[in-house]
Amino acid sequence: MSQAVIGLVAHVDAGKTTLAEALLYRAGAIRRQGRVDKGDAHLDTDAMERERGITIFSKQTSLDWAGAHVMLLDTPGHVDFSAEAERTLQALDYAVLIVGANDGVEGHTETLWSLLARYNVPTFVFVNKLDLAADGLGPVMDEMHRRLSPSVVDGDALSALVASAGGAGEGAAALLEDVAATDEDALDEYLESGFLSAETIRRLIVQRKVFPCFAGSALRMEGIEEFLDGVVALVQEKTWPDEFAARVYRVSRGAHDERLAWVKVTGGVLRAKEQLSGFDRGAAWNEKVDQVRIYDADSFEIAREVPAGRVCAVTGLSQVLPGSALGAEARSAEPALAPVLSYSVNAAGADATTLVQALRELADEDPLLGVAWHEQLQEVHVQLMGEVQREVVARQLLDRFGLEVTFGAGGILYRETVTAPVRGAGHFEPLRHYAEVQLLVEPSERGAGVEAGTRALEDDLDRNWQRLILTHVLEREHPGVLTGAPLTDVRITLLGGRAHLKHTEGGDFMQATYRAIRQALMTAREQGACRLLEPWYRFRLGVPADKVGRALADLQRMGGDFDAPVAEGDRAEIAGAAPASEIGSYALEVSAYSGGRGRLFLEYAGYRPCHNAEQVIAEAAYDPVADLANTPDSVFCSHGAGYNVAWDQVPAQAHVEIDFDRLRPWRKADASFFAE
Structure with a gap:
C-alpha cells in the first residue's frame, strides 16, 4: 500500500478543518462529518479549540483511499500559532494549502507559501467555499498566479493526464505545454513524444515546479472525491533509507500528563524499548523509547514498531525538542518565525519560581514561547506571537497548573547584535575556584541566531573543557548591553582558556563564559559596535x-x-x-x-x-554594569582572597595570551563536536 504524510495548512477561516472532516467522512474513516461551528469536529478535540472554533494544536489522523494510506496532519491556521504550523511542515511529504474562494489569497497565505518553499514541501492547492464565489474559480486562480506562483495548474486535468498516460483529454495540449515549460527535461520529453509520463508529472510536483489546484466546497461535500482521486494519482511513492532516522516535529502532553514526542520516521524502523541518543539543549543524551503510539485525534493505539515514512508519538524521551534529529537524521534549520511581543506575567497567590517552572514546561512544548526573569524589574516576562496566543497560555496555566495569571501591557521584543568583531575575556577565581575564557564575538548574517565554535588548541585547553564552555555559550539567551534584549545574529568563537588541575569546577567555566560574552559586548558598546534590532x-x-x-x-x-x-x-x-x-x-x-x-x-x-534606537535605549534606561546577574566584570584572586575587576580592566589582567598564528581552523560546535 502506498503511503504519504500530507498536512493541511491555511489562513484562519479558510475551511481547513472542515476539509479534513470532509476527507475523513468521504473515505469512511469517520461515521459523521463534524462541524467547527457546532464544536464537534473530529480533530478539534481541545476545549479551547471547540470554544473558539479554531485549531490551536496540530492533530494526526489517517484515511485509506484507492489503495493509498494517507496520514493527515491538521495544523493551526491562526497567525498566532503559525510557529506550530511551521514545525509540522518538517514532517510532511506533501502539503495541501487551502484558499477560501470568498477571501482569496490573504497575507498569512503568502507566509505559509513562503514556509512551504523554505522547507521544500511539495504542495497541492484546494480552493474551498467555491459556492460562495460569485465569479467562480477564475479570479482566484488569477490571484494565485500573481501572488503565489504561475505554476498553479488545474489538478483535475493533471490527474486525468496521469490516468491516461499523459496525452488524453480535450485541452490537454495547453496544460501539457504549461507543465513541460517548468523543466528542461520535461520540455525535451514533451517535444519528442507529445506527452509527459506520469513519473515526470509526479517528479515536477515533488520538485515544487508544478502545483496542482483542486476546488470545491468541503461543507457541501463538493469536489471532495475528485480531490482524493487526484491527490492519490499524483503522489509519488517515496523510497526511504534502511538506516534509522527520525525527526521530532512536536512535543506535547498526553491525557495523563505524560510527555509525548511526535516523530516522523525518515529511515529504518522505530521500535518500542529502543535506546536512542542525540544532542539537544547543548548536551548529549541517551534515553529509551517507552511506548510508540499511533494517534487518531485524541485516541491512540500502541504499536511495537513504526516503519519509515510514517508519523507517531513516543513516550520516554525527556530531552528532545521540536526539530530534534534522531539517528542519521540531519538537524533541522532554525525556525523562520519568531515572537515579536513581550508581556510581563503575574500569578495571583503564587511566587515567581512556581510561575517560571510552569511557563518553562509550556515552553518545552513550544520553543518560541520565550520565558525570562528580569532581575532588575523583579518580573517574569513571556515572548508571544499575539493576543490570542496570550489568552491560550493563560488558559493552559489555569487548567494545568491552577495558576490564574494576569499580563502587563505588551511590548515589542527587541534584540541586539554587534556590527564588528570584538574579543571578550572572563575570569572567575574566588578562593578555591579557577576558570578563564577568551572569546571572539563576530556579526553574522540576519536571522542566524547565535552560532558557536572553537579555534582553541586542545594542547592548551582540553576538549572536555572546550565542550563545557561552548555548552554554556549555547544553553541560554545572553542579554545585550543596550537594553538587556537577547543577543542574536552573532558567531561566538572560543579562542582559549585555562583551568586549574585542583580548583576548577564545572560552574567556574559557566561564570567565566557568561562574563566573557558580557565583557565583549561592553567593549563593542564602547566602540559603537552594538546595534539594537526590532x-x-x-x-x-x-x-x-x-x-x-x-x-x-x-x-x-x-x-x-x-x-x-x-x-x-x-x-x-x-x-x-x-x-x-x-x-x-x-x-x-x-x-x-x-x-x-x-x-x-x-x-x-x-x-x-x-x-x-536612541529613543528605545533611553526609555529602557538599562545599566549593564548594575545588572549583577549578568555582570561583565571578573573575579581574580590575590593573597588568598578574591577581588572584583571592572570589565575594562579584565584584558590587561587576564592570564591567557592568544597567539592567532597558532590557532586551529574554526570548527562549529555541532552534534559531532560534542559526541566525539
Whole structure:
C-alpha cells in the first residue's frame, strides 16, 4: 500500500478543518462529518479549540483511499500559532494549502507559501467555499498566479493526464505545454513524444515546479472525491533509507500528563524499548523509547514498531525538542518565525519560581514561547506571537497548573547584535575556584541566531573543557548591553582558556563564559559596535482609491519601505514592510478612516535595525554594569582572597595570551563536536 504524510495548512477561516472532516467522512474513516461551528469536529478535540472554533494544536489522523494510506496532519491556521504550523511542515511529504474562494489569497497565505518553499514541501492547492464565489474559480486562480506562483495548474486535468498516460483529454495540449515549460527535461520529453509520463508529472510536483489546484466546497461535500482521486494519482511513492532516522516535529502532553514526542520516521524502523541518543539543549543524551503510539485525534493505539515514512508519538524521551534529529537524521534549520511581543506575567497567590517552572514546561512544548526573569524589574516576562496566543497560555496555566495569571501591557521584543568583531575575556577565581575564557564575538548574517565554535588548541585547553564552555555559550539567551534584549545574529568563537588541575569546577567555566560574552559586548558598546534590532512586518494594504494619500502618509510616518500603489478599479493596494512597533495596531486605523472598506494583511519579516534606537535605549534606561546577574566584570584572586575587576580592566589582567598564528581552523560546535 502506498503511503504519504500530507498536512493541511491555511489562513484562519479558510475551511481547513472542515476539509479534513470532509476527507475523513468521504473515505469512511469517520461515521459523521463534524462541524467547527457546532464544536464537534473530529480533530478539534481541545476545549479551547471547540470554544473558539479554531485549531490551536496540530492533530494526526489517517484515511485509506484507492489503495493509498494517507496520514493527515491538521495544523493551526491562526497567525498566532503559525510557529506550530511551521514545525509540522518538517514532517510532511506533501502539503495541501487551502484558499477560501470568498477571501482569496490573504497575507498569512503568502507566509505559509513562503514556509512551504523554505522547507521544500511539495504542495497541492484546494480552493474551498467555491459556492460562495460569485465569479467562480477564475479570479482566484488569477490571484494565485500573481501572488503565489504561475505554476498553479488545474489538478483535475493533471490527474486525468496521469490516468491516461499523459496525452488524453480535450485541452490537454495547453496544460501539457504549461507543465513541460517548468523543466528542461520535461520540455525535451514533451517535444519528442507529445506527452509527459506520469513519473515526470509526479517528479515536477515533488520538485515544487508544478502545483496542482483542486476546488470545491468541503461543507457541501463538493469536489471532495475528485480531490482524493487526484491527490492519490499524483503522489509519488517515496523510497526511504534502511538506516534509522527520525525527526521530532512536536512535543506535547498526553491525557495523563505524560510527555509525548511526535516523530516522523525518515529511515529504518522505530521500535518500542529502543535506546536512542542525540544532542539537544547543548548536551548529549541517551534515553529509551517507552511506548510508540499511533494517534487518531485524541485516541491512540500502541504499536511495537513504526516503519519509515510514517508519523507517531513516543513516550520516554525527556530531552528532545521540536526539530530534534534522531539517528542519521540531519538537524533541522532554525525556525523562520519568531515572537515579536513581550508581556510581563503575574500569578495571583503564587511566587515567581512556581510561575517560571510552569511557563518553562509550556515552553518545552513550544520553543518560541520565550520565558525570562528580569532581575532588575523583579518580573517574569513571556515572548508571544499575539493576543490570542496570550489568552491560550493563560488558559493552559489555569487548567494545568491552577495558576490564574494576569499580563502587563505588551511590548515589542527587541534584540541586539554587534556590527564588528570584538574579543571578550572572563575570569572567575574566588578562593578555591579557577576558570578563564577568551572569546571572539563576530556579526553574522540576519536571522542566524547565535552560532558557536572553537579555534582553541586542545594542547592548551582540553576538549572536555572546550565542550563545557561552548555548552554554556549555547544553553541560554545572553542579554545585550543596550537594553538587556537577547543577543542574536552573532558567531561566538572560543579562542582559549585555562583551568586549574585542583580548583576548577564545572560552574567556574559557566561564570567565566557568561562574563566573557558580557565583557565583549561592553567593549563593542564602547566602540559603537552594538546595534539594537526590532521585528518588522511585511504588509499588504488595500484601501479605497480616495484614501491612498492618507495611507502613504501613514506609512512614511512609520518609517516603512513600500512599493508604489497598484490601482485595481476603485481600490488600490500597497505592499511593503514596516516596524512592528509602528504598524501593530494600524489595522484599526485603516478600518476607521476607510469606513470599514480597508484591509491590512501582515506577516513576520524578521529583524532589522531599530528605526528609533536612541529613543528605545533611553526609555529602557538599562545599566549593564548594575545588572549583577549578568555582570561583565571578573573575579581574580590575590593573597588568598578574591577581588572584583571592572570589565575594562579584565584584558590587561587576564592570564591567557592568544597567539592567532597558532590557532586551529574554526570548527562549529555541532552534534559531532560534542559526541566525539
